[in-house]
Amino acid sequence: MTGKRLKREYPLHLLVLPSFVLALLFSYGPIFGLVLAFKDFSVVKGFGRSPWNGFDNFDYMFQLPDIWQVVGNTVYISAMKIVAGLIVPITVALLLNEVTKNVFKRWVQTLIYLPHFLSWIILGGILIDILSPTSGIVNQFLGVFGVKPIFFLGSNAWFPGVLVASDVWKEFGFSTIVYLAALTGINPALYEAAVIDGATRWKQTLHITLPGMTPVIVLLATLSLGNVLNAGFDQVFNLYSAQVYDSGDIIDTLVYRLGIEQAQYSLATAVGLMKSGVSVLLISSSYYLAYRLANYRIF
Amino acid sequence: MVHSSTLPGRLFRAANAFFLLALALLCLFPLVNVLAVSFSSSTAASAGMVKLWPVGFNLASYRFVLQKPEFMRALFISLERVSLGTAVNMLLTVTLAYPLAKESVKFRGRTFYVWFFVLTMLVSGGLIPWYMVIKSAGLLDSIWALILPGAVNVYNAVLLLNFFRGLPKELEEAAFVDGAGHWTILWRIFVPLSMPALATLILFTMVGHWNSWFDGMILMNTPEHYPLQSYLQTVVISHDLSLVTMSDASSLAEVSDRTMKSAQIFLAALPILCVYPFLQRFFIKGVVLGSVKE
Structure with a gap:
């Protein structure tokens, strides 16, 4: 019996095997590598022979002068992104839904989701160019109205705003399409019935369209909770400079500087471990919430 | 309406x-x-x-960029990465999605594997341990460092798995009766029937590989091995702003060859600009694919 099952199932195990080995090495390997956080790692002694040092790295981490500033920046930036990233696409989806000419609708959709597919290297390069205080087109445009040149990427007052705005610019088109896909699932008979009852377009939007979108909105909102500690490394790293560390330095960029630039491996791992730990809690509870509220399952 | x-x-x-x-x-x-x-x-x-x-x-800036050996070398590394990386990714996605699409009764190991792979989506070791593992695997400075660590895309496998589950069970049963094994069924029935879903995943994987820059920057010791986006990171995005004052920074932006940077940015965006309008047709299906379950 067992032999027969083994014979029937072993090809399936074989199919999983390559993925299993790679995931074991490159996903589970780094998880076990987290023990670095409890060691005083030195490249000379290597991974195994570096001495344990308990929670010293964590003590040191909490003594870093700007650690709470960095945590605050991270949460602030990502929270703003989550809120703006919900409101803007929902609004645009509702507006696009009112468009009757399909050709126009398709063109708008195609243009607004373009930035989603470009990397932050490309977009960062573009933003640095157009936001330049001297030759950038944005400051030239503002100059027409007598506004003095603003160093958007070099001032702590502007930097978080630029991060949120450019993130919305990159992603709103793509999210809009997800919401529009949800709208196509609404039964047209509901609208016909509403018109007979004398409902205006506004009333229809309020009482049919929005409730029809609610499940998707709830789902995406809860899933985004898991990202509260991810303020967007790719974006920040390519836009920030030491001038805006006060407002723009986030956990991931701090880990990068500590670990890769300054080679403080153990300390950087400790900071990363704290982040991973909190993230796991956030992601698990967001999946749980999504399951309870929207009946969403990964499998 | x-x-x-x-x-x-x-x-x-x-x-x-x-x-x-x-x-x-x-x-x-x-x-x-x-x-x-x-x-x-x-x-x-x-x-x-x-x-x-x-x-x-x-056209001077384009003429200059296209003759620059560094740019062309980075471009070829990117093309190599996209083709090799997409092939490896898709092979693993297909071979992972098929067994996991089976019901637990038919494949006893499924529950274990599902947890094993889903956990990798929830927990990660973070930057430094990730770097150390790739380093001790001896992959630094090789193209495989850009391909193998991210080769198993569990999210894509889940999308495909759900697509596989939507295919009529009778086809598989009929093939079994005719004596086909899992391998034959996968490549002769499941893969051809899933072409719309696979096309979506292939395009997304290609775009992902083309756009990746961080791994190239960290894992390649020499700039000669940088793919295009990592190379652009060093050329277009200057980090030395921290060392200069504001007035220096703004004049720096001008003396540096602005037109040349723009040309490189545009050339790196061009493949995406050509491909992305075709993504729309597919990706709506892809998005819906992941969200709808019976």
């Missing part, structure tokens, strides 16, 4: 169309501006005269 033809209704629709058009152009303008700068003379570009149309049209 029913639309009113009253005056307020028509006014709203006109204003709405105008607003959406403005929004769409807002997404396009920065790219058009960079394109215009890349075709302009360097004096016009430095003087900030270029808006949405080239001033002093010329």
Whole structure:
């Protein structure tokens, strides 16, 4: 019996095997590598022979002068992104839904989701160019109205705003399409019935369209909770400079500087471990919430 | 849907169309501006005269970039990465999705594997341990460092798994009766029937590989091995702003060859610009694919 099952199932195990080995090495390997956080790692002694040092790295981490500033920046930036990233696409989806000419609708959709597919290297390069205080087109445009040149990427007052705005610019088109896909699932008979009852377009939007979108909105909102500690490394790293560390330095960029630039491996791992730990809690509870509220399952 | 033809209704629709058009152009303008700068003379570009149309049209910057050995080398590494990486990714996605699409009764190991792979989506070791593992695997400075660590994409496998589950069970059963094994069924029945889903995943994987820059920057010891986006990171995005004062920083941006940077940005965006309009047709299916379950 067992032999027969083994014979029937072993090809399936074989199919999983390559993925299993790679995931074991490159996903589970780094998880076990987290023990670095409890060691005083030195490249000379290597991974195994570096001495344990308990929670010293964590003590040191909490003594870093700007650690709470960095945590605050991270949460602030990502929270703003989550809120703006919900409101803007929902609004645009509702507006696009009112468009009757399909050709126009398709063109708008195609243009607004373009930035989603470009990397932050490309977009960062573009933003640095157009936001330049001297030759950038944005400051030239503002100059027409007598506004003095603003160093958007070099001032702590502007930097978080630029991060949120450019993130919305990159992603709103793509999210809009997800919401529009949800709208196509609404039964047209509901609208016909509403018109007979004398409902205006506004009333229809309020009482049919929005409730029809609610499940998707709830789902995406809860899933985004898991990202509260991810303020967007790719974006920040390519836009920030030491001038805006006060407002723009986030956990991931701090880990990068500590670990890769300054080679403080153990300390950087400790900071990363704290982040991973909190993230796991956030992601698990967001999946749980999504399951309870929207009946969403990964499998 | 029913639309009113009253005056307020028509006014709203006109204003709405105008607003959406403005929004769409807002997404396009920065790219058009960079394109215009890349075709302009360097004096016009430095003087900030270029808006949405080239001033002093010329191709000098493109001629320069396309003759630059560093740029071409990085471009070829990127092409190698995209083709090799997409092939490996898709092979693993297909071979992982098939067994996991089986019911637990038919494949006893399934529950264990599902947890094993889902956990990798929830927990990660973070930057430093990730780097150390790849280093001790001896992959640093090799193209495989850009391909193997991210080769198992569990999210894509889940999308495909759900697609597989939607295929008629009778086909598989009939093939079994005729004596086909799992391997044959996968490649002769499941894969051909899943072409729409696979096309979506292939395009997304290609775009992902093309756009990746961080791993190239960290895992390649020598800039000669950088793929295009990592190379651009060093060229276009200057980090040394921290060392100079504000007035220096702004004059620096001008003496550095602005048109050349613009040309490189545009060339790196070009493949995406060519491919992405075709993504729309597919990716709506892809998005729905993941969200709808029986």
